[in-house]
Amino acid sequence: MPLRFVFQHDNDPKHTTRLVQEWFHNNDVEILHVKQRSVRLAIALRKKEITSKDVILCCSKNTIDNTIPILAALYLGAKVVNLDPTLGVRNSRHLVSLVCPTIIFVEDSSVGFIESSLEQTNLTPTIIVFGDSDEYEQFSELVRPQEDEEEFRPVKVDIHDTAVMFFSSGTTGLPKVICHSHYSFLQMLTIGQEYGYNYGSTLHFTTFYWISGMAILANTFMDGSARVFCDDVDGETILKIIQDYKLSAIFMAPVYTYKLTRAENLSKYDTSSLRYLLTGGTPISPEQTKRLNNLFENGEIIFGYGMTEVGRISSFYPETNKKLMKIKPSSCGQVAPETSVKIVDPGTEEVLGPNREGAIRVKSPSVMVGYYNLDSSQCFDSDGFLKTGDWGYYDEDKCLYVVGRLREMFKYKSWHIVPSAIEGVILEHPAVKEAVVIGIPREDDGEVPAACVVLKDGCVVTNEEIERFVVERVPDREKLRGGVAFATELPKTPTGKVIREEVQKCQIMAHILHGRKLNSIIEMTTLGEFIFNQADKFGSNICQVDANLRKTESYSSVKQRSVRLAVSLQKKLSAGDVTVSCSKNTLDNAIPVLASFYLGAVVSNLDASLGVKNSRYLMSLVSPKIIFVDEPSVAMIEEALQGTDLEPEIVVFGRSDKYRKFSDLVQPSPEEASFRPVTVDVHDTAVMFFSSGTSGFPKAVCHSHYTTLQIVEIGKKIEFEEPCTLNFSKFYWISAMILLIRGFVDGSTRVFSESLDADAILRTIQDYKVSSVFGAPSLTYVFTHAENLQQYDISSFRYMLITGTGFSAEQYKRFSDLLPNVDIIFAYAMTEIGQISLFNPKYHKELMKSKPKSCGKVAPETSLKIVSTDTREILGPNQKGEIHVKSPGLMVGYYNLGSTSQCLDNDGFLKTGDMGYYDDDNCLYVVGRLKEMFKYKSWHIVPSFMEDVILEHPAVKEAVVVGVPQEDEGEVPTACVVLKDGYVASSQEIEMFVAERVSEREKLRGGVTFTTELPKTPTGKVIRREVQKNLLRCLE
Known part of the structure; x- marks a missing residue:
């Protein structure tokens, strides 16, 4: 055998050398x-x-x-x-x-x-x-x-002994070991030689982990060709290597081809030596094939089909198939020499003819011996053909097409969906670098196509744009009904294959949790039209109860009075004007809300406890035309209006010698019988809520008629009966507004009270057969500390709905032991989007009991993902990050603050600013506010976790933890504590209590201070910056 001269190039300059490599039996080389x-x-x-x-x-x-x-x-x-x-x-x-x-x-x-x-x-x-x-x-x-x-x-x-082993890609589980004998591996090389390619010097990037790397090495001993290898490099470097070493062939994965076509200075390099660009594995779009042909005018782009288990299965013969190669760029050629291929219906095992898709089976002398230490018989059919696991067909010219992996395909309704077909379309988008399509389970549809996309550097595109791009190019069944998510990279095997199971399991896509999709139960119209029409259905039903004054009002009365007020205001108030109410809960203060809806005006509510400064700011922000105010708050409103250019009409609930009285505006009118609500666009702003203001001035959160009704509908789809709900919140809070509107859906009763006295609450539940109580976690302590609980019949009480902050596991147990028939439902919601998650007692009873710290499963019609605050990567189960959420109840935006795009991510999800995670049962946990977290040394400290620990101390009523700066340590955890009445505890006692229950980094190094009350917003949220400011003042 003659000498074989082989050039090996290592892209590390220290190792670049020229070697002579020969077949073993030639031993006359001296160097x-x-x-x-x-x-x-x-x-x-x-x-x-x-x-x-x-x-x-x-x-x-x-x-x-x-x-x-x-x-x-x-x-x-x-x-x-x-x-x-x-x-x-x-x-x-x-x-x-x-x-x-x-x-x-x-x-x-x-x-x-x-x-x-x-x-x-x-x-x-x-x-x-x-x-x-x-x-x-x-x-x-x-x-x-x-x-x-x-x-x-x-x-x-023995030539049939195992010689070389390769690890499978591991795309469907842990990798297996593929065994090739001396015979099968040499047969693989022989089949390759029969194509008649004269490769000459060949560039490859694969290590010997890949069968291609090993085959290229072995080929050097077959034909004396040069093997050039290098690590992952940019397109321009590849072009330079082609020029400098006169390469005649390149073997590269499709992803590398894009590096070539995107390289700058293409014309600078002489690539005329290149005759073959061999690729395979994943499809290349026709557009990319055209770009490659333009780049290498004298070369052939050869797309082959092979497997580690068998080697080459099909490819085009460049000398005899030139015409077919050009007209069939998506084909992977004709069957390789010595090889047999059949297409089989996997259900019937029928062998199919041309242009009929089925499972690809192959037989060749180069087929593997088997999988190492595993029974491999199930990999072959009864005729000895290897089951490739690929799906494809051949045409009338016997050209083979691989359309996807059998295991990758999924069913949307009755249609088979082939992901690679949709992926090929997505890759045509100029901003897309990589894409993978998977099926996301949907109850009524089987699995819907969803895409995970990696964008090219510097490119920006929205998920909606990708979805539209695909819609215009595919049949209806292939539309991306599961949506599009973006990732910085896809999970891959070392061979570069996307691990689809990881995409689905860790869920880069189904990392996005989806609530149930249910049929609409509310006609999407304006709030005015909806309430006006629905009120007649419930006529004499009790709509609202003032538990403070022991007064009730029916739906008929509420509609009558709100219509009369609308008639009185219609000459003064137009669609788009803003009304503001500032009042405690009474039977009257719901009426201006409904009247404003009838007239298409925008409703907003103030809380007197906001104070003059905040109220002045908010009224200047929304510029109300009319302000409804109760008697005790008139002076505060007057002072807040001073120094502004506002001249709203003031209407007083109660007596007034200076302003119009509300009672005068709800008197009978001849026009009330013919009154009908004004027609406005359902997407116009209907109601505004002021944000908590824990991190600055409050903002005005705008909801349209549509988004408000969507929030109400999502709440109703949770499917537990609440015929009578007691709540303590004013219309300043979104919860009170949603409870008011929800009553017009099902005729339920809204009971409101200001008293937090245990006996008053228990009497209200008893007298009005209250089925659910809505409140803050602190309300649970009212029940567990009630001395006269057994004196009241509260058997109607079924649900305790909690939102806002968490409470300790001990308190959960105390409440559950005391009231075993009452389900505690901890919900997660935001003013900007409404209900996000909660447990449905109809379906999740056991989960509710076993996960008292969780705020449940994602609400109907809602999607949620956890996002890394550092990389923006979508995280999987049990990984903490920022909660992003999307729902049809998402706010229109913030009033008069220009674009709110910074509040949304590229997929249109709201950045909640909350930190959390979901577990293996897809139950959500909120661990704290992103802005509340601080760093002690290199550790992130989550205050809410430590606060929960402090609240377990029997003497503690409330606690807040903040970071106090220290020169060498960043910020140290410091607690401000409110003790229960009659209890005494020292700071050292609480510090020791915490130290025994937390990690080293979470010890209260900044100490404990005591206060009689914590500074709070009107919604009851602690103003942490005030706590921190007070602590720093104490430490000076």
């Missing part, structure tokens, strides 16, 4: 070469008693050295297998345990990885290091001259 070094290593390994029974494992990037152990092992008849450090320790530990290597060759940078992979195994292989090592034997020591190297000959083994 140091591959054969010489591999023989020396083989002799050294033989002295270590390596035989054909042993496995040699290599873990290294491509270098001049890592070829040598492979050849040496083959000389000794040992089995060769290669590991890639990007697999990760878990997979590597599994694979190393599977093959039990006697020796591991490893590059110096991966020694730690190998050591970790060997932990928790019983393996004790010899480790040999490429590079320097004080602990292990060095490769360089084993390739020194040997006395008997001239006499060395390879060991004779």
